[in-house]
Amino acid sequence: MTITTTPLPVPSPVPSSGHARRGCGTAGSPVRQHWGTPVAFATLDPAGLLSPSAAEIGPEGPALEALPPGEIITDLEALAACFHRSFDALADAHGPGLAPPLGGVAIDVQVWRHGYDRPAARHAADLVAWWVLDAGPAHAPTGSGAIALADPRTGFPRAAMPGQPWGRHLVVRPTPGAHVAVPGWVASSIVPLERGQHVLVAFASTLR
Numbered sequence: 326m327t328i329t330t331t332p333l334p335v336p337s338p339v340p341s342s343g344h345a346r347r348g349c350g351t352a353g354s355p356v357r358q359h360w361g362t363p364v365a366f367a368t369l370d371p372a373g374l375l376s377p378s379a380a381e382i383g384p385e386g387p388a389l390e391a392l393p394p395g396e397i398i399t400d401l402e403a404l405a406a407c408f409h410r411s412f413d414a415l416a417d418a419h420g421p422g423l424a425p426p427l428g429g430v431a432i433d434v435q436v437w438r439h440g441y442d443r444p445a446a447r448h449a450a451d452l453v454a455w456w457v458l459d460a461g462p463a464h465a466p467t468g469s470g471a472i473a474l475a476d477p478r479t480g481f482p483r484a485a486m487p488g489q490p491w492g493r494h495l496v497v498r499p500t501p502g503a504h505v506a507v508p509g510w511v512a513s514s515i516v517p518l519e520r521g522q523h524v525l526v527a528f529a530s531t532l533r
Contacts, residue, residue, distance in 0.1 A: 356418035359495050362476045363423065365415040365506040366497075369407055371458045374398050379459055384523045388441030392434045397458070397525070405430050408529040411506040412452045423451060423508055428532040434458075435528065437470065439520045445475050445512035450530035453513065454506035459525040460499040468516045470499040470524040475512045499524045 356365045376399050398404050408430050416423045431450075455472045474495040496516070497505050507513065509531075515524060 356414050359476075362474075362495075362511060363415060363419045363508065364474070364495065365411045365418075365454075367411060367504045368502045369456060369504045370502050371456065374400055374404055375458060379525065382436055382459065382523065382525055383461070384438055384521050386436065386438060386523075388438050389443070390436040390438075392436060394432055394434045394527075397434050398527075401432070404527065405432065405529075407456070407504075408432065408454050408506075408527075411454055411504065412529075412531055415452060415506050415508075430529050431532055433528045435526055437515045437518060437524045437526065439518045439522065442517045443514050445473055445514040447477065447512045448509040448530055450509040450532070452506060452531045453509050453511075454504065454529045455497070455513065456527045456529070457497075457499050457501055457503040457524060458527055459501050461523060462521065467519065468496055468498075469519045470522055471516045472497040472499065472503070472505060472526075473514055473516050474505065474507055477510065477512055 355367070356363060358364070376397055379397050394401060394404075412430070457472070460470060474497070495505075497503050499515075515526070518524065
């Protein structure tokens with residue numbers, strides 16, 4: 326299920342609606358280049374945005390499960406504001422080549438478990454982002470459940486350095502709070518999980 330939001334002014338910190346809010350704790354995403362690819366990284370604490378039902382999610386269930394965002398997130402506007410902040414930082418840092426979100430953000434909430442393997446795919450949106458809301462148990466060093474990003478460009482075949490200057494993979498460990506935003510042309514997916522593991526993620530894309 327996808328929710329669609331409209332652009333919101335993003336205060337800092339995200340305002341509380343009557344109780345302490347811990348989500349988006351470091352929402353000012355630092356932006357840097359990874360082998361020529363613009364990437365925004367942040368650690369955004371999702372604890373204040375998760376409903377009690379999120380704690381009931383475990384490794385048992387469908388290999389890939391799409392969840393109604395409103396059942397997992399207590400404040401969808403605050404969630405969207407976190408994504409907006411990262412998208413705006415990414416667009417601002419890299420100029421006119423990356424358009425800021427003009428028509429809002431579409432958000433999916435998913436659970437990934439053992440048995441599902443989707444090849445990394447590019448998206449039609451200008452910008453996309455992943456946010457690890459929960460993961461368990463502790464993940465093995467194999468990278469199980471990590472966010473995998475790949476720049477599809479091949480680069481110049483006579484590069485002076487070994488290999489190509491583009492096409493390098495970036496792997497973000499599935500630690501709760503891990504957040505990364507990239508251009509939509511960067512291919513992304515979740516590394517297949519081992520048995521007994523699961524990852525709860527929010528995936529966002531910009532809309533025009």
